[in-house]
Every structure is written in C-alpha cells, then in structure tokens.
Amino acid sequence: MSAPPSAAPAVAVRDLHVSLDGAPILAGVDLTVAAGEWVTVIGPNGAGKSTLLRAVGGLLPAPGAISLFGTPSEALRRRDRARVVATVAQSPIVPAGMSVLDYVLLGRTPYIPTLGRESAADLAAAYDVLGGLDLASFHDRELATLSGGERQRVFLARALAQGATLLLLDEPTSALDIGHQQEVLELVDQLRREHGLTVLATMHDLSIAGEYADRMVLLADGRVVAAGTPREVLTEQLLATWYRATVRVVDGDHGPLVVPVRPAPRPIRAG
Ligand code: ADP
Numbered sequence: 062m063s064a065p066p067s068a069a070p071a072v073a074v075r076d077l078h079v080s081l082d083g084a085p086i087l088a089g090v091d092l093t094v095a096a097g098e099w100v101t102v103i104g105p106n107g108a109g110k111s112t113l114l115r116a117v118g119g120l121l122p123a124p125g126a127i128s129l130f131g132t133p134s135e136a137l138r139r140r141d142r143a144r145v146v147a148t149v150a151q152s153p154i155v156p157a158g159m160s161v162l163d164y165v166l167l168g169r170t171p172y173i174p175t176l177g178r179e180s181a182a183d184l185a186a187a188y189d190v191l192g193g194l195d196l197a198s199f200h201d202r203e204l205a206t207l208s209g210g211e212r213q214r215v216f217l218a219r220a221l222a223q224g225a226t227l228l229l230l231d232e233p234t235s236a237l238d239i240g241h242q243q244e245v246l247e248l249v250d251q252l253r254r255e256h257g258l259t260v261l262a263t264m265h266d267l268s269i270a271g272e273y274a275d276r277m278v279l280l281a282d283g284r285v286v287a288a289g290t291p292r293e294v295l296t297e298q299l300l301a302t303w304y305r306a307t308v309r310v311v312d313g314d315h316g317p318l319v320v321p322v323r324p325a326p327r328p329i330r331a332g
C-alpha cells in the first residue's frame with residue numbers, strides 16, 4: 062500500500078533571493094512551515110527577518126520561490142491571498158483619525174463585497190477578537206491616541222479578524238509589557254490549537270521565542286545559519302557566533318531560557 066499523499070506545507074520557500082535597491086538582502090533562503098506549526102525566525106538586527114516575512118506575505122516579488130498551502134504565491138489573487146495569510150508588520154502605518162473598531166474591520170475587507178458594507182458577522186468577528194485581546198472598551202477610541210502596547214494589540218486584532226489560516230507576526234510583542242506579551246502569545250497559541258492556524262513569527266526575546274515555537278530558524282546576513290528545535294538553535298555557541306552575545310542557556314519548563322550575562326572584563330593593559 063502506498064503512503065497517503067502528505068498535505069502541502071503552509072509555507073514552502075525555496076532558494077529565495079531578494080535584493081533591495083541593488084543590495085542583496087536574502088541570499089538563498091529555504092524554509093518550510095507545516096500546516097499548524099509555529100516557526101519563529103530569530104537573528105541579529107538587519108539579518109533579513111522582516112524582509113523574509115514581507116516576501117512570504119506577498120509584499121515583495123519572489124517569483125517561483127514561495128508556495129502557500131501548495132499554491133505558488135504569485136498565482137494567488139489579492140482577495141484570495143488575504144483569506145489565506147494575515148500579516149502584522151513590525152511598524153504598521155496608523156491611518157489618521159481611524160477608530161479601533163474601524164481599523165479592526167479592515168481585516169474583514171476580503172469578506173465584504175466591493176462597494177458593500179460589513180455584515181453583522183463581520184462586526185461580531187471584530188468584537189470577538191477585541192474581547193479576546195482585552196480591548197473591548199477601546200472600540201471607539203482613535204487608534205492614534207493609544208499607547209504603543211495597546212496599538213500593538215489592535216494590529217494583532219486586525220490580523221486575527223481577517224480569519225486567515227496563516228499568521229505572519231513580525232515582532233508582535235516588542236512593544237508590550239511582559240503580562241501583555243504572555244496574553245497575546247497565549248491567545249495566538251490557543252487560536253492555533255483550536256482553529257489549526259499556522260504561525261510564522263520573528264521575535265527578539267529568545268526565551269519567549271523558544272517557549273512558543275515548535276521550530277526556530279536562525280537567520281544571519283540573509284542566510285539560514287541554523288534551524289531546528291529551540292533546544293538545537295538556542296545554544297550558547299550559536300548565539301555567541303551570530304549575535305556576538307555572551308549568554309547562559311538554562312532549562313525551563315517549556316524549553317531553553319536564554320539569560321544574557323555580562324562578558325568577563327578585558328584585562329586593562331598597562332600603557
Ligand atoms: P531584520 O528584520 O532582520 O532586522 P530587515 O529585513 O528589516 O532585517 O532588513 C535587512 C537588511 O535590509 C538591513 O540591512 C536593511 O537595512 C536592509 N533594507 C531593508 N529595506 C531596505 C530597502 N528598502 N532598501 C535597501 N535596504 C533595505
């Protein structure tokens with residue numbers, strides 16, 4: 062008996078090259094994210110993490126290099142793509158004068174007919190995610206008046222309201238205090254388990270990154286330099302090599318925890 066055909070991965074990136082303004086930014090990146098998996102890309106500033114997520118989200122041309130759920134990315138039309146993949150950018154544009162509810166309803170655009178209005182179901186979906194992110198009382202606030210952390214949760218609410226099966230999260234918790242970081246990541250993980258979402262994220266906090274990811278990819282200078290489980294990627298040696306960081310890695314309940322430690326002082330040379 063032959064094996065059943067395996068489901069297409071949510072994301073398949075093959076030999077992705079991206080140049081911006083003539084400068085090579087990504088130089089042959091391979092990445093696979095299985096449906097339902099959570100993969101987090103880490104790497105030093107400027108490694109190309111945001112560029113990789115932008116390419117996967119269809120915001121940068123990458124002909125022939127990216128498939129989403131088995132369909133070549135360039136074959137997806139705008140509306141179809143929006144039902145498949147939702148992105149929270151690292152620094153989204155804040156439209157002037159827009160309320161929180163109207164902003165979250167932008168996530169429902171792929172379901173609203175051209176020249177039509179949002180339905181009761183669209184409104185319910187928007188209020189649902191606002192509630193889940195502790196934002197219900199903010200619905201009529203102007204987005205621009207929110208704190209950085211509140212705004213970050215609204216950006217996530219918009220992506221969740223979109224109802225896409227693949228979430229691309231570019232540093233979704235950088236602006237949040239540790240309580241809200243956990244709340245947001247727990248909600249994303251709960252949605253992943255209950256609705257089979259796939260998550261491709263970037264994160265700077267390596268301990269938190271390792272606690273939520275099934276697999277991690279370490280990107281440096283536009284190339285994948287390590288990939289595997291958090292335990293395989295979050296090693297003192299790899300972090301010293303690619304971040305020039307001195308860290309201790311200790312065992313936590315949900316994976317390795319990375320503790321930055323001050324490097325030993327260099328001896329002062331007598332002049
Ligand atoms: P990361 O998210 O890992 O910090 P980015 O993907 O944002 O890295 O950027 C990777 C590199 O690409 C950086 O060196 C950045 O300066 C460069 N870069 C980003 N956007 C552009 C652009 N529009 N033109 C030229 N270089 C860019």
Ligand code: MG
Binds near residue numbers: 110111112151231
């Ligand atoms: Mg970035």
